[in-house]
Amino acid sequence: MSDLVWKSMTELARLIASKAASPVEVVQAHLDRIAALDGKLKCYITVLGDSALEAAKAAEAAVMSGNGVGPLHGVPVGLKDLYCTKGVRTTGGSKILGDWVPTEDATVVSRLTAAGAIVLGKLNMHEFAYGPEGLNPHYGTPWNPWDAATHRICGGSSSGSGAAVAAGLCPGALGSDTGGSIRIPSSLCGITGIKPTYGRVSRAGVLPLAWSLDHVGPMCRTAMDCALMLGAMAGYDPRDPTTSVLPAPDYLAALTGQIKGLRIGVLRAFYLESTDPAARALVEAAVKALEGLGASVQDVNLELPKHAAAASYAVISPEAYAYHEGWIKTRPRDYGADVRQRLLVGAFVSGADYLKGQRVRALIRDEVDRALGKLDVLVCATTPMPAPAVGQNEVAIGAETQPVRPNLIRFTRPFNLTGHPAASVPCGFTAAGLPVGLQIIGRPFDEATVLRAADAYQRVTDWHTRRPPAAA
Amino acid sequence: MEGLTIDTLRTLARAQGLEPSDEDLAAVLPLVQAGRAMLESLAAIPLGEIEPTSQYRIL
Numbered sequence: 265m266s267d268l269v270w271k272s273m274t275e276l277a278r279l280i281a282s283k284a285a286s287p288v289e290v291v292q293a294h295l296d297r298i299a300a301l302d303g304k305l306k307c308y309i310t311v312l313g314d315s316a317l318e319a320a321k322a323a324e325a326a327v328m329s330g331n332g333v334g335p336l337h338g339v340p341v342g343l344k345d346l347y348c349t350k351g352v353r354t355t356g357g358s359k360i361l362g363d364w365v366p367t368e369d370a371t372v373v374s375r376l377t378a379a380g381a382i383v384l385g386k387l388n389m390h391e392f393a394y395g396p397e398g399l400n401p402h403y404g405t406p407w408n409p410w411d412a413a414t415h416r417i418c419g420g421s422s423s424g425s426g427a428a429v430a431a432g433l434c435p436g437a438l439g440s441d442t443g444g445s446i447r448i449p450s451s452l453c454g455i456t457g458i459k460p461t462y463g464r465v466s467r468a469g470v471l472p473l474a475w476s477l478d479h480v481g482p483m484c485r486t487a488m489d490c491a492l493m494l495g496a497m498a499g500y501d502p503r504d505p506t507t508s509v510l511p512a513p514d515y516l517a518a519l520t521g522q523i524k525g526l527r528i529g530v531l532r533a534f535y536l537e538s539t540d541p542a543a544r545a546l547v548e549a550a551v552k553a554l555e556g557l558g559a560s561v562q563d564v565n566l567e568l569p570k571h572a573a574a575a576s577y578a579v580i581s582p583e584a585y586a587y588h589e590g591w592i593k594t595r596p597r598d599y600g601a602d603v604r605q606r607l608l609v610g611a612f613v614s615g616a617d618y619l620k621g622q623r624v625r626a627l628i629r630d631e632v633d634r635a636l637g638k639l640d641v642l643v644c645a646t647t648p649m650p651a652p653a654v655g656q657n658e659v660a661i662g663a664e665t666q667p668v669r670p671n672l673i674r675f676t677r678p679f680n681l682t683g684h685p686a687a688s689v690p691c692g693f694t695a696a697g698l699p700v701g702l703q704i705i706g707r708p709f710d711e712a713t714v715l716r717a718a719d720a721y722q723r724v725t726d727w728h729t730r731r732p733p734a735a736a
Numbered sequence: 737m738e739g740l741t742i743d744t745l746r747t748l749a750r751a752q753g754l755e756p757s758d759e760d761l762a763a764v765l766p767l768v769q770a771g772r773a774m775l776e777s778l779a780a781i782p783l784g785e786i787e788p789t790s791q792y793r794i795l
Contacts, residue, residue, distance in 0.1 A: 476789075571781060574774035581771065593753055596760075605763045611752055612745070612768045617775050622788030624778055629789065 266293035269432035270731065273339050273489040274516075276435060277380075280327060280338040287323040287338030287382065291316050294340050294384055298433050305734065306404040307428035309345045309355055311385040316340065319382045336496055337380030342434035344422050345386035346393060346471035347373050356471045357389040357421075359402045359598045360591050370469025371504065372438065372480055372497045379496035384434050388424030391603045393440060393473040394584060396448050396672040398423020399654070401600035408651050409732035410454060410698055416651040419452035419672065421445040421473075425483045426453035430732055436484040436493055442473040443576060444646075444676025446481045447688040451646035451701025454690045456718065456728060457483035458490045460498065461709045462683030464512070468503030474583035477576075477680045486728055487689060487718035491515035494711060510709055518712035519719040524558030526717060527639045533565040535644035535675055540661045543700045546692035547645045550702045550721065554643075557720055564635050564642060568628045572678040573670065575628065578613060578621025579681070585610025629682040636684070636707045641717055644675055646688040646701030675703060685711045689718045690727040697733070740769060 268290050271279070279285035295313050302308050323338040343349065346356045348366035355361045369377070377383065388406050390398050398420030399405045406423040408416035409431040418426045422439030426449025429437050439446035441459040450457030458481050465480040472478055482493035498512035530536065530551055536544055555561045585592070588607050596604055635642060648671050652659050659668050679686040684705050691702035702721070706714035722728050742761045745768065749756050756764065 571778060574778050577771050577774055578778075596756070601760070601763070605760055605767065608749070608754070608756055608760060608764045609767045609771060611754060612748060612764075613771070613775075619788045620775065620778055620783075623783050623786045624781060626786050626789045627781065627783070 266296070268293040269297050271435065272486050273336065273435045273484060274486070274492055276339045277336060277492070280323070281333055283327060287320040287327070288317065290338060291320040291340055291382055291384070294434060298384070301431060302433060304407055305409060305427050305431055305433065306406045307388055307424040307431070307433050308342070308385045309357070309388050309403050309424070310353060312352065312383055316382050316384050323380065323382065334378065334380035335492060336376060339381055340384045340434055341376060341381045342384050342387045342425060342428050342437040343373060344389050344425050344438050344440055346389065346440060347438055348469040349373060349383070349386065352386065354386065354471070356393070357391045357400050357403060360595055362402070366469070368469065371466040371501045373469065375497050376493070381496070387422070387428055387437055390421035390423060391600050392471070392588070393421040393442060393445060394603045394606055396420050396444060396669060398426070398449060399602065401602070405654055407734065408453060409734035410651065412734040415654045417452065417654055419449035419647070419651065422449050422483060426450060426455060429453070429455045429483055429485060431734065432731070436482055436489050439481060439483045440470060441479040441481060441680065442477045442580065443673045443680050446479070446483055447646050447676045447686060447701065447703060448672055450483055450688040452651040452699065454699030454727070454730065454732065455483060455485050456487050456490055456687065456689045457481060458494065458687040458711060458714065459679070459685065460494060460711050461685045463506050463508040464685070464709060464711065465494070465497050466501035466504040466507050468501055472587055474580040476583060477580055479680065487687070487715050487722055488516070488519055490687070491519055491715045491719070508709065513712050515712055515715055518716050520716060521720050521723050523554065523717055523720045526559040526641065526713070528554055528559045528561045529564035529635055529639040529642045530561060531566065531642055531644035532563045534569050538648055538661065538674065539645045540649045542694045543645050543649060546700045547643070547702055550691040551643060553724060554717065554721060557724065564639070566631055566635060568631045569678040571624050572628060572681055575621040575624040575681055576677050578617045579625065581610035582613045582618050625681045628678060632678070632682045632684055632705070640706070640713055642705040644703050646675060646703040647672055648674060650694050650696070650698035650700055679705055684708060685714050687714050687718050689721060691725070692727055693730070699727070740765070740772070
């Protein structure tokens with residue numbers, strides 16, 4: 265297998281721009297790897313081999329003729345299969361949309377390709393993004409590449425994105441995040457992902473799960489690659505009225521490697537105190553590493569995230585049901601049972617309940633804002649435990665047995681309610697070889713500081729450079 | 737929610753034009769009951785004059 269599949273996006277862009285690597289070689293290396301491994305990993309729903317090679321040839325010709333190239337020129341990406349792609353089916357991981365072919369690209373897809381990125385294919389996911397495990401009854405459940413022997417979940421809903429990036433089947437991917445769907449698979453698959461601030465990146469042309477909670481973001485192996493992708497995606501879009509007119513900064517320029525004086529709040533109550541001891545030890549070590557880089561650290565205890573589950577239930581259930589109401593009435597059997605039943609729940613949440621959830625949401629947001637008034641970032645584990653096996657409904661967290669599903673999203677969904685930017689970076693591995701993620705939460709529209717902290721951490725650690733056994 | 741049963745859930749569903757199967761209703765009932773319990777816990781929060789989050793930090 266070519267080493268090109270393990271190059272970062274930043275490195276690939278540099279090699280291609282300097283004519284040291286051919287976009288055709290790069291794309292072909294990834295297509296070869298997909299052909300070799302994806303039968304087991306099931307990362308892709310649709311592989312776009314012919315169009316990717318065609319685009320790579322055009323990219324190569326542009327480089328050789330000395331034409332200007334974009335920041336992602338010739339660099340392959342994968343798209344979670346809920347991003348509309350003109351002329352290419354977009355399934356949402358569903359049977360319902362199994363043959364649906366959009367007539368235009370999502371805004372972020374247009375922006376990435378305008379920056380020179382080449383789309384390798386459409387990535388597997390939890391059906392309609394409604395599940396944190398990343399299961400899929402229609403296209404097969406992606407295999408977490410960190411355990412070659414046991415079929416473990418990748419985390420969801422962007423499970424194909426997480427597994428593909430971890431296993432070298434694409435160097436970066438688009439995910440989406442309604443309750444943790446970028447950060448959870450990033451954590452469980454040992455990669456880096458960021459959910460930007462709500463309003464930072466356009467949702468136009470992205471199949472919704474819950475309009476007021478959905479976020480669009482990159483999933484890569486490094487924070488630097490996330491900065492590269494986010495820079496190409498971020499900014500106002502007239503197609504999405506919730507996008508901000510605030511200009512997006514130069515995220516790559518923000519990665520100075522310096523975090524001296526950065527004020528870090530460590531989320532203890534509700535968060536670290538409810539984390540599996542092995543994972544917690546890795547998070548504590550990561551905090552020490554950040555402190556060693558000159559950051560100041562203090563404990564923070566938030567009171568209101570314990571109500572996030574209720575508020576989230578009140579908001580996500582009716583929003584998801586509202587989007588699916590037509591299909592759930594006319595084509596209920598075309599959904600997997602898991603998602604159909606979760607969608608039905610939304611029919612039994614009243615308008616008053618929804619608004620109560622939105623009122624509590626305002627309180628939770630204000631509390632996080634207040635904490636970040638005195639601090640630059642907050643940190644905690646991304647998930648309380650590493651990847652469980654597919655079909656495992658309970659997991660031991662410390663001395664307690666806990667249900668898997670609500671715990672997967674326990675630490676991430678508060679920041680979908682609040683809209684703050686939040687990243688997950690790998691911060692170590694358990695004795696079983698499963699990755700653990702550190703979640704870094706920042707101020708609204710300050711993705712640059714989140715990425716700067718993540719990048720500084722990755723400059724002194726090598727967790728993000730490890731390669732999973734199922735991808736060997 | 738006391739008294740919530742598969743039959744009451746079916747009635748509520750039909751009022752909205754839904755015809756879920758008995759199997760689905762059996763699976764949904766505990767989810768709705770758990771959701772109701774969570775929502776009831778919100779009653780302890782003093783919401784005062786807090787207005788719902790209706791729009792985000794649009795800047």
